[in-house]
Amino acid sequence: MAIINEDRLFPAEEKTRIIARAIYNQIKELPIISPHGHTDPAWYAENINFTDPAALFIIPDHYLVRMLCSQGYTHAELGIKPRDNTPYEKEPRKIWDIFVKNYHLYSGTPTRMWLDYVFSEIFGIEEELNEGSSESIYNHIDTKLKSKEFRIRNLYKRFRIEAISTTDEPNSDLAHHKKIRDEWDGRVIPCFRPDSIMDPLHESFIHEVNKLCSGGSEYLKYLDAIQERRFYFKEMGAVSTDHGCLEAYTAELSDTQMQGLFDKAMKGQINQGEAREFQGHMLMEMARMSIEDGLVMQIHPGVYRNHSSMIFKRFGRDKGVDIPVETEYVKALRPLLERYGHERNLKIILFTLDDTRYTRELAxxxxxxxxxxxxxxxxxxxxxxxxxxxxxxxxxxxxxxxxVGFNDDTRAFLSISARHDMARRVDASYLARLVAEHRLTMSQAERVACDLTYNIPKESYSL
Incomplete structure (x- = not known):
């Protein structure tokens, strides 16, 4: 028996389900545009095979890890290497066994749907994952991962990916992107993520700014250095920047005020309120630079990063301990929109984890x-x-x-096709309801579905 149903996520009511299925069939084979995500450019540069099922599914995926941590498992037990060189689990089968024993925890979650899709559609597994099937499924996946067809460039083609963006540190030399561009026709592009040089409270701020400016202490030279990095990223194919700030706050300060804050930041003496003003002004500067260089500006606010200081200290960032917070946009963005809101050469894409803001503020x-x-x-x-x-x-x-269509925003490469399939099914279901209620014709719904899946992401991200 198949572990996934062909009508998954379609409406339960038969008439609307038939419409949704027809809309989905128009878009299911369209190429994937992945303009924002966190896959490692080294994978594509080296054309890797993933080493084992634990390294593929569990260790890099904080969606999976955080659920297991909620049941008392430690990051070390799940194969995540500590910074302090204390022991951690290195045997992939033991990590896999923990995952399988607890697979029921993911019931009803999107993670479960992504995983079931990957097992069925990518690995051809048609039995449910449980402790009885654990070893045989592990062996099946392990064998597949070592095959030529599962090298990442072949999977890229198999998934019909047309373009995929990584997310890169501002001081990166983008060596992997150079290698990709020289050796392969796949479109893997960088994205300029300057959090470590824009947030004075970032643990690497002083080090990264010194690296950026060669030890300089002048605010205006710091701005020039950022602009040079942006130009370099664009030369390497980047189409966007990304800003992961706590809030969407923007402010307009004078160069003199910013020099004073910059001096404090570089001495490690800036307080939280001053850091907020500094970062708020830097978002204004990023918008100004985007008008000049054409890079699309993404703002991902509203996350309390590294909520557990203990886990951050031992294991670092992006380990499943980031928590959404309430996020305000109307007042926060007004200074930026007063200055740049009607510019023809600027695109800003706003995200939120506070979905109470959709109707009242963002829309x-x-x-x-x-x-x-x-x-x-x-x-x-x-x-x-x-x-x-x-x-x-x-x-x-x-x-x-x-x-702007769909972003998969993933670190887990094999989930990309699963995530895009889910988004296409949900959009087909929403549009089917509008058709069933005679708010859209079928031809209108099919056009919107194609645009949301393919044309709008390409246009929004200047691809």
């Missing part, structure tokens, strides 16, 4: 300001319910064409 903002577009349901909202809430909440005010 009205994007429904007027020509520089704004709304990013899709993100991270904790990247689920069938979250995607549907997004569509229902923003479409009435912002429409479809002030959104």
């Amino acid at each position: 009205p903002l994007a429904g007027y300001y020509p520089v704004l577009r709304l990013g899709p349901a993100w991270w904790f909202n990247d689920s069938p319910e979250g995607m549907m809430r997004f569509r229902v909440s923003v479409t009435e005010t912002a429409g479809f064409y002030n959104t």
Whole structure:
């Protein structure tokens, strides 16, 4: 018996389900545009085979890890290497056994749907994963991973990926992207993520700014150095920047004020309020630079990063301990929109984890300001319910064409096709309801579905 159903995520009511299936069939084979994500460019440069099922599914995926941690497992037991060189589990089968023993924990989650898709559609597994099937499924996956067809460049082609963006540190030399460009025709592009040089409270701020400016202490030279890095990223194929700030706050300060804050930051003496002003002004500077160089500006606010200082100290960032916070946009973005809201050469894509803001703030903002577009349901909202809430909440005010299609935003390469398939099914279901209610014709719905899947992401990200 198949572990996934062909009508998954379609409406239960038969008439609407038939419409959804027909819409989905128009888009299911379209190429994947992946304009924002966190896969490692080294994978493509070296054309790797993933080493084993634990290294593929569990160790890099904080969606999986955080659920297991919620049941008392430690990061070390799950194969994540500590910074302090204390012992951690290195045997992939033991890590896999913990995962399988607890697979029921993912019931009802998007993670379970992604995994079941990968097992069935990518590995051809048609039995349910449980403790009885654990060893045989592990061996089957392990054998597949070592084959030529599972080298990452072949999987890229198999998934029909047309373009994929990585997310890169501002001081990166982008050596892997150079190698990809020289050796292969796959389109793997960098994205400029300057958090470590824009957030004075970032643990690496002083080190990274010294690296950026060669030890310089002048604010204006710091700005020039950032602009040079942006130009370099664009030369290497980048189409966007990304900003992971705590809030969407923007402010306009004088060069003299910024020099004073910059001096404090470089001495490690800046306080939280001053850091907020510094980062708020730097978002303004990033918008100004985007007008000049054409890079699309993404803002991902509203996450309390590294909520557990103990885990951050032992294991570092991105280990499943980031928590959404309430996020305000209307007042926070007004200084930026007053200055740049009607610029023709600027695109800003807004994201949120606070989905209470969709209808009241984000849709009205994007429904007027020509520089704004709304990013899709993100991270904790990247689920069938979250995607549907997004569509229902923003479409009435912002429409479809002030959104940007789907971002998979993943570190787990094999989940890319699963995530895009889920998004296509949810959009087909939403559009099917509008057709069933005679709010759209079938031809209109099919056009919107194709645009959301392919044309809008390409246009929004200047691809």
